[in-house]
Amino acid sequence: MTELYTKLRLELIIERPAAKRAGRVLAESGLMGYTVIPAMGGYGGNNTWQRGTDISSSQDMVVIVSIGDKEHMDKALEALGNLLGDHIGVLSVSDVQVLRPTLF
Amino acid sequence: MGLELALSTILSPIVLFFVLGLVAALLRSQMTVPQAFAKGLAIYLMMAIGLKGGVEMSKATLSPDMLGIFTVAIILSFGMPVLAYACLRVLSKMKPLDAAATAGHYGSISIVTFVAATQALELSGIVASGYMVAVAALMETPAIISALMLANRGRKKGREVAGAEDGELMREVLLNASVVVLVGALAIGWITGETGMAKVSPFFVEPFQGVLCLFLLDMGLSAGRGLRQGWRDLDVGSLAFGIYMPIISALITTVICLGLGTSVGDAALLITLAASASYIAVPAAMRLALPKAEPSVYLTLSLGVTFPFNLTVGIPLYILLAQWAAG
Numbered sequence: 001m002t003e004l005y006t007k008l009r010l011e012l013i014i015e016r017p018a019a020k021r022a023g024r025v026l027a028e029s030g031l032m033g034y035t036v037i038p039a040m041g042g043y044g045g046n047n048t049w050q051r052g053t054d055i056s057s058s059q060d061m062v063v064i065v066s067i068g069d070k071e072h073m074d075k076a077l078e079a080l081g082n083l084l085g086d087h088i089g090v091l092s093v094s095d096v097q098v099l100r101p102t103l104f
Numbered sequence: 105m106g107l108e109l110a111l112s113t114i115l116s117p118i119v120l121f122f123v124l125g126l127v128a129a130l131l132r133s134q135m136t137v138p139q140a141f142a143k144g145l146a147i148y149l150m151m152a153i154g155l156k157g158g159v160e161m162s163k164a165t166l167s168p169d170m171l172g173i174f175t176v177a178i179i180l181s182f183g184m185p186v187l188a189y190a191c192l193r194v195l196s197k198m199k200p201l202d203a204a205a206t207a208g209h210y211g212s213i214s215i216v217t218f219v220a221a222t223q224a225l226e227l228s229g230i231v232a233s234g235y236m237v238a239v240a241a242l243m244e245t246p247a248i249i250s251a252l253m254l255a256n257r258g259r260k261k262g263r264e265v266a267g268a269e270d271g272e273l274m275r276e277v278l279l280n281a282s283v284v285v286l287v288g289a290l291a292i293g294w295i296t297g298e299t300g301m302a303k304v305s306p307f308f309v310e311p312f313q314g315v316l317c318l319f320l321l322d323m324g325l326s327a328g329r330g331l332r333q334g335w336r337d338l339d340v341g342s343l344a345f346g347i348y349m350p351i352i353s354a355l356i357t358t359v360i361c362l363g364l365g366t367s368v369g370d371a372a373l374l375i376t377l378a379a380s381a382s383y384i385a386v387p388a389a390m391r392l393a394l395p396k397a398e399p400s401v402y403l404t405l406s407l408g409v410t411f412p413f414n415l416t417v418g419i420p421l422y423i424l425l426a427q428w429a430a431g
Contacts, residue, residue, distance in 0.1 A: 024269065058391045
């Protein structure tokens with residue numbers, strides 16, 4: 001059976017204008033990479049939103065996914081907590097199994 | 105004359121396509137214009153008016169009149185947010201931070217309203233100077249600085265936002281797509297003149313009206329959706345602000361134009377610029393600079409209330425004011 005390794009997976013749904021700030025936080029925390037995915041729409045805070053309906057794109061949301069070890073993730077979570085004190089977003093962390101641990 | 109002007113503006117294809125989009129969104133139609141396509145249209149429109157303005161500027165020399173309008177435009181963009189903020193704080197229940205962010209939108213400009221006003225002027229046979237495009241570009245950003253000063257008034261400097269980088273806000277304010285494309289196209293039009301314009305006119309001149317119709321259909325959809333979703337966040341005082349603020353701005357600018365002695369076309373465009381509110385450049389800057397301000401408040405007002413008002417009622421009114429001031 002293929003051996004798998006446990007890592008932490010961070011999923012941050014955040015407003016698009018703050019995505020670069022979140023990316024900098026992840027890089028500065030020592031995480032080795034992240035991926036930004038456009039979010040299509042959703043509901044929260046008594047509002048529905050949908051991608052592509054705001055000409056300024058300032059209300060679009062993106063999902064940022066990053067996988068890493070606990071040490072780097074703790075650093076990132078502290079700074080992201082600060083970021084989410086200002087910007088609209090939802091953060092979750094879960095355990096995942098990865099095939100190539102040296103990538104994270 | 106006034107009624108004729110109002111009817112010809114309201115019954116023009118561009119306004120009717122806007123109304124179509126607005127009504128469709130209010131009726132919850134699923135119709136959408138793909139975002140990337142709409143952004144392409146916006147860039148096309150800014151390139152087209154920038155080039156046209158630049159070509160006109162290449163024929164003129166820098167005059168005291170021109171410098172006078174440039175100076176007034178910058179002062180208006182800096183000053184209008186202060187008045188808008190005072191109105192919102194006195195006549196609505198809007199919170200100080202939301203009021204500051206909203207005020208910034210009303211000091212800045214809507215380039216689409218400007219384009220619609222130039223079309224209305226052409227329809228009426230009124231000529232405006234090409235450098236008014238430069239005036240539009242000049243009025244985009246000072247209001248953002250005013251709004252930030254209003255928001256930070258009396259507040260202690262907060263903690264640093266994680267991930268924030270030095271200069272990111274200035275990049276957003278000074279190098280946003282509207283400013284870069286508008287100023288860039290203006291410069292290219294000025295450098296290449298009529299010879300250069302002749303080469304690109306089949307793309308930038310003839311299809312302009314049709315592209316504007318398509319873009320305004322999307323703007324109507326955006327305005328309708330914004331209004332449908334955001335009106336609950338606004339009290340009557342705030343909603344009324346979306347109508348009376350452009351009128352106040354227009355009246356103040358009319359008095360200024362009276363003093364400046366500008367032509368009817370230039371006065372109409374300056375009044376329109378002062379009365380318009382941003383919904384592209386400023387919201388993006390506000391999300392970075394004042395992230396705790398509610399975007400649904402300022403976007404609903406500028407895009408859902410003021411933009412439709414200006415497009416249908418405002419522009420004919422502003423042309424009439426300009427005719428009175430400069431005629």
